[in-house]
Amino acid sequence: MEKPHSDPAQYLKDFLFKEKNQGLLSLLRKVRDEIGGGLARSNVFFVRVKASNANSRVCFRKATIDAEVHRNNSNLKIIAPFAIFFIRGYATLAGFLDERNPTAPQNVAECQALQDLLQFLLANISEQSVLTENIKAKSAGELEAALAVRVAQHLFVPLAPHKTFRIDSYPGLELTGCCSGEHPMNGDRGDTSFGCRKGWHGRADILIGDEIPVTVVETGGDVGDPGGDVGDRDCVSLCSDSSAEIKKGENFTPSSLSQITAQTIVYSFIQKGKNPESVNSVVPGIGICSKKLIISMYDCVDDILVSTGPIDLHAQLGSYCNLNLRAIIILWLALNHDLFGNKTPKQYTKYTADFHKVLSPGQLEAYMNESEQPFNERLDENYPDKYFNDLSEEASCYFDDILQHMTSTFPSVSLK
Template identity: 30%
Template sequence: MADCSGGRDSRAIDSRGEPPSKKYKTTKDSVFDKYWDDSNAVERLKKIAELLTTRDYCFCLLKILKCNADKGNAFSQAYCETSTNSKETSAGARSIDAYRFSTVFKHGYSMVMNYTNDRNNVPERRGDRIALERLLNVLINLKDIEEALKNAQSAKEVDWTITLAHHLLRNLAVNQTYVVDNHYAGRSCICFCCKQTITGSFGDTSIGCTAVWHGYLDLILGSEVPVKAAEDDDEVVCEGNKSSSEFPAKHRDQLIAQTIVFSFLQKKEKSTYENYLIPSIGIAKKQVVLFLYDSEHDILLESKLIKLWSPGGHIITSAVLAVWLAINFSFTCSGVTEHMKNCGFTADFPKQVGKELKVYEKCLRFGCGPGSEVKEMFEPEVYDIFNLH
């Protein structure tokens, strides 16, 4: 099998602590073999994956200028003023160093490209193989998933969250368990669109410590990925988004806060991860944004805004691929790059919180307390030049 993973297969264990598995052989009824029966689908997937190398799918670095992370604020009360590593060129254009999805998620990108180049290039490691299998099954059933999400476009927030988790997010994940915030009013264990009993559960999704940032997450996938599900008028935006419009950004600071807290918590709780560049997903009914934070290197990343739907009303497959990469980060993410480490642009989170950094390192936990609603506005910045890495 061609190895595009930078030597990843030489690891003694995989990101779940599993020993290397024996060479995997496809069977006629396996999804890997079935997907290759449609050569057009394989070629489309390859072209979609290649979009991960473009400026449409990239991250920018964030530096925190001011925040209230050193006080006992709930996520919904979080304040976080940030800047990017942008600069003005001699011609007056704005330039920014950006990082391709294919760079940040090198393992996942290589996994897909290897498979689309040769049907026998199925990942040998069990976790990687399951991750790719999940993606292919979702793509095969994308029309049904699309219909379910369309039916939930008019649903209230709790029903949208459940539909999203039940039909899309869990099906992309290696670990398909999920917990929905039990503080949702009018919650139901029945999916809004298909009337099936959901496979997830309602529970306490609070994380953090009441002395610092803390609060409830809308959804936790497999105990590893926090998700903020926004309603149609609650669109999430990013600093790297090229847009002339203003978007309500009630959730951006909250997303940053929960990303940072979850990263510190995972660093404290998990010992099998290859790296600790931990993602958080913000997903509205029309768009998606990803944040990632590495508490070891103090690197905070924000993606460009990712459209979820095409003008023709179909789910954009590259958006599904981007979400799959984030959900399965422990198998797909290659961590902080050398360029990120050496560019001299960190988040400055330790500087912002001072002595409270020890609380983030030692005292965060699951199950910690309530949050409340705060609404703020954010106007996205516009960049002319993306220096991709």
């Protein structure tokens, strides 16, 4: 990895005019257009919760959610580009990639975030190959633990503003030996618990900077095999009204999706409690396995729940160093949500999740006022046999592709 440049704006200017970077810039411009238009599965769907067990005191891995995608009067799914929740971040990237007049944001933190993205993409191949090489493990639990440490150290930390992570303190989980290379670790083992005293609660597998919960799920195939049969199934639903078949290890299951979504919902209440004056309470949660990631987002104030479909980490097209460039940019935006995130645009605020409605009034008040981190009461769960959530169930349905468009501009300075 390149050493951080003391002047991010100068780094960005130098980056644009180096001949060796022109191929990457060309790929980035293509992905910029896809993400801005909600193409190539760089989109979100708006979810409505019909029922859940959130009124009961239950751990995240036992959470159940019955949900469906919002539809309009013509029975078409309500969809939007992922970028509409990160307008400033998208504008930062789009302005930098403008061929006629490339610009850098005036905000120093935004310049630094963009530098982090570019430096990650320019990391030497041996550094990035850690994310695609096979993990040798004696058991499924060891494999999941190694995957958790690996993605935290080599994928999340380089793209996140706060270069730290915390791994749940499950017995036997070690931070050492995440790969063959020797490097200082940016994380530690510790308490990742959070939750509502009367509702959903438990531990995140990973916390990125104490801001974003991550759930690591087991895969059925070889870790890091980008050449496997990933197909075109990039969308999954929490609902159960489809008989579509899924192969083990190929995608997320209703059980893992419910866990990811429950953690995301509760963490929005946690963050609102910590930052009551914040104008934006949209909080992302991440689910990841060796081949795919999924990002859900919840706003506990306006009761808005959205999610991407599973996004391939490794792609045949639009890839860079064997990684899917779209996935990296989407993840970069989510990890920088405090900097780049915004409230749901007004035209979409009517598509509420109805999560508030499925709760009793007293239970909603409990989520609002009694959600805490760390969770100071006894967790209603024993350590599972495996370190993380199992992906062995058969998924029952999918979300369809989405298409929409978005443009935006923000103050910037020319890099010419």
